Amino acid sequence: MLKVHNLSKNYGTRKVLRDINFIVNPGEVIGLVGENGAGKSTLLQILATLQKPTNGSLSLYERNFEDKKKLRKQIGFVPQEIALWDEFTVEENMVFFEKLAWTNRTKTQLKQLCLDMKLNRWKDPVKSLSGGMKRKLNIAISLIHDPDLLLLDEPTVGIDLKSRKEIGNYLKRLAKDEGKIIVYTSHDMDEIISLCDRIVCIGEDPFYKNLLEEAGKSIIPV
Amino acid sequence: MKAILQTRFIHLKKHWGSLLFWLLFPIIATLTIMGLTNSLQQDSKVPVGIVVEETTPMALDLVDSIKQTPIIRVEQLSEDEALTQLEQHQLDSVFIIREGYEEQIKKGSRNRLIKSYRSDLSFAYSPIAEMVMSYVQQDTGRTKAVLTIQELSEQYANTGGNWTWEEIVDKSKAVEAEENLLQTSFTFLNAQTEEDANRFVLFNPWGVWAIFSILSTFMVMDWIIRERRKSLSPRFFFMRIALKSYLLRNAMLYLLLFIIIDIVTIAVFFKSLGEAVTLVLIFAVLSFRLTVLMGAFLLAIWINKLPVYYGFSFVLTLLIAIISGAILPTEGLISRYPWLQLGNPLAPFLSKEIGYEWNILFVILIAIWFVRKEKRNVKGA
Ligand SMILES: Nc1ncnc2c1ncn2[C@@H]1O[C@H](COP(=O)(O)OP(=O)(O)OP(=O)(O)O)[C@@H](O)[C@H]1O
Ligand SMILES: [Mg+2]
Numbered sequence: 009m010l011k012v013h014n015l016s017k018n019y020g021t022r023k024v025l026r027d028i029n030f031i032v033n034p035g036e037v038i039g040l041v042g043e044n045g046a047g048k049s050t051l052l053q054i055l056a057t058l059q060k061p062t063n064g065s066l067s068l069y070e071r072n073f074e075d076k077k078k079l080r081k082q083i084g085f086v087p088q089e090i091a092l093w094d095e096f097t098v099e100e101n102m103v104f105f106e107k108l109a110w111t112n113r114t115k116t117q118l119k120q121l122c123l124d125m126k127l128n129r130w131k132d133p134v135k136s137l138s139g140g141m142k143r144k145l146n147i148a149i150s151l152i153h154d155p156d157l158l159l160l161d162e163p164t165v166g167i168d169l170k171s172r173k174e175i176g177n178y179l180k181r182l183a184k185d186e187g188k189i190i191v192y193t194s195h196d197m198d199e200i201i202s203l204c205d206r207i208v209c210i211g212e213d214p215f216y217k218n219l220l221e222e223a224g225k226s227i228i229p230v
Numbered sequence: 231m232k233a234i235l236q237t238r239f240i241h242l243k244k245h246w247g248s249l250l251f252w253l254l255f256p257i258i259a260t261l262t263i264m265g266l267t268n269s270l271q272q273d274s275k276v277p278v279g280i281v282v283e284e285t286t287p288m289a290l291d292l293v294d295s296i297k298q299t300p301i302i303r304v305e306q307l308s309e310d311e312a313l314t315q316l317e318q319h320q321l322d323s324v325f326i327i328r329e330g331y332e333e334q335i336k337k338g339s340r341n342r343l344i345k346s347y348r349s350d351l352s353f354a355y356s357p358i359a360e361m362v363m364s365y366v367q368q369d370t371g372r373t374k375a376v377l378t379i380q381e382l383s384e385q386y387a388n389t390g391g392n393w394t395w396e397e398i399v400d401k402s403k404a405v406e407a408e409e410n411l412l413q414t415s416f417t418f419l420n421a422q423t424e425e426d427a428n429r430f431v432l433f434n435p436w437g438v439w440a441i442f443s444i445l446s447t448f449m450v451m452d453w454i455i456r457e458r459r460k461s462l463s464p465r466f467f468f469m470r471i472a473l474k475s476y477l478l479r480n481a482m483l484y485l486l487l488f489i490i491i492d493i494v495t496i497a498v499f500f501k502s503l504g505e506a507v508t509l510v511l512i513f514a515v516l517s518f519r520l521t522v523l524m525g526a527f528l529l530a531i532w533i534n535k536l537p538v539y540y541g542f543s544f545v546l547t548l549l550i551a552i553i554s555g556a557i558l559p560t561e562g563l564i565s566r567y568p569w570l571q572l573g574n575p576l577a578p579f580l581s582k583e584i585g586y587e588w589n590i591l592f593v594i595l596i597a598i599w600f601v602r603k604e605k606r607n608v609k610g611a
Pocket of ligand 1: 042044051
C-alpha cells in the first residue's frame with residue numbers, strides 16, 4: 009500500500025505540488041496526467057525517493073520514506089531518458105545490472121523477463137534496437153530486483169502502437185497477477201484510459217480532469 | 231568485489247584493445263625513446279682512430295684511458311685503414327701510439343711518442359689531442375718521478391734497497407688513487423657531463439616513462455566519464471552498489487591492474503635498460519602510480535565531457551613534462567620559481583623519492599567527494 013499524505017513541493021518560491029493525498033492499493037495501476045510542467049515528473053521522483061517533498065509524508069507498506077535505503081530495494085524506477093549501455097547487447101545489459109542489483113537472478117530468469125515483454129533480441133546490441141525495444145529493455149532492467157512499487161516516467165513516449173500495447177499489457181499483468189503498485193505518467197490519453205484503474209490529475213487546469221471524467225474514469229481527488 | 235569484477239569484464243570486452251594499448255604504451259614508448267637517444271648519443275660522439283704499434287702494458291693503458299673518455303668514439307685499426315677513413319672523413323682525427331712508446335717514456339724522452347693526423351674537416355682535433363697528451367703526460371710525469379727517486383736513492387744509498395721502476399710506478403698510482411690528488415674530467419663546450427644527463431628527463435628512462443604514464447593513466451581512466459553518464463545515474467540509486475561506490479571500487483580494480491603492469495615495467499627496464507631495482511624505486515613507482523591514478527580519478531569525476539577531459543589530460547601531461555624539463559631545459563625557470571618544482575607531482579619520483587604529499591591531498595579530496603551528499607536532482611522530463 010502506498011500512502012501519500014499532504015504532500016507539497018516548492019522549488020524556491022515556486023509551488024509545484026500542493027497538498028496531494030492519495031492511497032494506492034496493491035494491484036492498482038495509477039496514471040499521472042497534467043500539462044507540461046505541471047509536476048508529474050516531480051511527483052514521480054518524490055515517490056522514488058530521489059527528491060524530498062517540501063511538506064507531507066509518504067509510506068510504502070507502512071515503511072516511512074525517511075528510510076530511503078531499505079525503501080529503494082522495493083522501488084523500481086524507469087527514468088524517462090533511456091538508461092542503457094548502448095554498446096552492450098540486451099543480454100549484457102541485463103547481466104550487468106543484475107550483478108549490481110539487490111537480488112540474484114539466473115540468466116534464464118533474465119531472458120524470460122525480456123520475453124514477457126516481447127523483447128526477443130537477446131544477443132543484439134542495444135544500438136541496433138528500435139525505440140520500442142529500447143523502452144522495453146529500459147523497463148525490464150528496472151524490474152530485475154522484483155520491486156513492489158514500479159514508477160515509470162513516460163515509458164511509452166515516441167514508440168509505435170504495437171510496442172505500446174505490449175508494454176501496457178505487461179504492466180497490467182504485473183499489477184493484476186503479482187500485486188505490484190504501478191504509477192506512471194503519459195501524455196497519451198487513450199493509453200491512460202485503457203490502462204489505468206485510477207488517475208491523478210496534477211495542476212490547476214481542469215482540461216484533463218473533464219476529459220477523463222467524460223470517459224468515465226475514476227479520478228483521484230488531490 | 232566479485233560483482234565489480236564481473237561488470238568490469240563486460241565493459242572491458244568492448245574495448246580491451248585500447249586498454250591494452252594504453253597500458254603498454256609507456257613501456258614501449260620509453261624503450262623506443264631510450265633506443266633513439268642512445269643511438270643519437272652514439273652518433274654525436276666524435277669518431278677518433280687509434281693505431282697501436284706496440285702492445286706494452288703502458289701503451290694499452292693509454293688506449294684504455296682514451297676509450298673511456300666520454301664524447302669520443304674510439305676505433306682501433308691499422309694505420310692504412312685509419313688514414314683511408316680519415317681521408318673519407320669517417321674519422322675526425324687519428325692518433326698513432328708509436329713503436330717504442332713505453333721504452334721512450336722510461337728513458338724520459340718525450341719526443342715523438344704519438345703521431346697524429348687530422349682531416350681538413352676535423353673540428354675536435356685540438357681538444358682531443360690535448361686530452362691524449364694529458365694522458366701521456368701522466369705517464370711521463372710518473373717516469374720523471376721514478377727517475378728522480380732512483381737518482382735520489384743512488385745518492386743516499388743507505389735509504390735501503392734498489393727500487394725497480396715498476397715498484398715505484400705502482401706506488402705512485404696507489405698514492406694517487408688513495409689521495410685522489412688530481413681528478414680532472416674534461417668537458418667540452420655544450421656537452422653535458424654524465425651527471426647532467428641523468429637529471430635531464432629524456433636521458434632517464436623512468437623520467438620518460440613517468441610522463442607517458444601520466445598520459446596513459448588519464449586515457450585509461452576515461453571510463454569514469456563514459457560510465458558516469460547522466461542518463462544512467464538514476465539506476466544506481468536502486469542498486470546494491472551505489473554509483474560512487476561503483477566508481478571507487480572499479481578505480482581500485484584499475485589500480486591493481488596498473489600495479490601489475492608497473493611491476494612488469496620494473497622487470498622490463500631492469501632486463502633491457504639495466505635500470506637497477508631497489509626497494510625505494512619500487513615504492514617510488516607505486517606511490518607515483520597512486521598519485522596519478524587518484525589525480526585522473528578526481529579529474530574524471532569533476533569533468534563531465536570526454537573531449538574536455540582529454541584536453542585537460544594532454545595539457546596537464548604537457549605542463550608536468552615542461553616543468554620537469556623533459557621538453558625544454560628549465561633549470562633557469564626552476565631556480566627563479568622554485569615553487570614550480572614544489573608543485574610538480576613528478577619531482578619526488580624523478581629524484582627517486584617516495585612522494586606522499588599529493589597522495590594525502592588526493593585521498594582527502596576523494597574522501598570528501600565520497601561522503602558529500604549529492605543533490606539528488608534527477609532530471610525526469
Ligand atoms: N530542479 C528543479 N529546480 C527548479 N525547478 C524545477 C526543477 N525541476 C522541475 N522544475 C520545475 O517544476 C515544474 C514541474 O516540472 P516537472 O518536470 O515535474 O513537470 P512535468 O509535469 O513532468 O512536465 P512534462 O510534461 O514536460 O514532463 C516545471 O515548471 C519545472 O520547470
Ligand atoms: Mg516530466
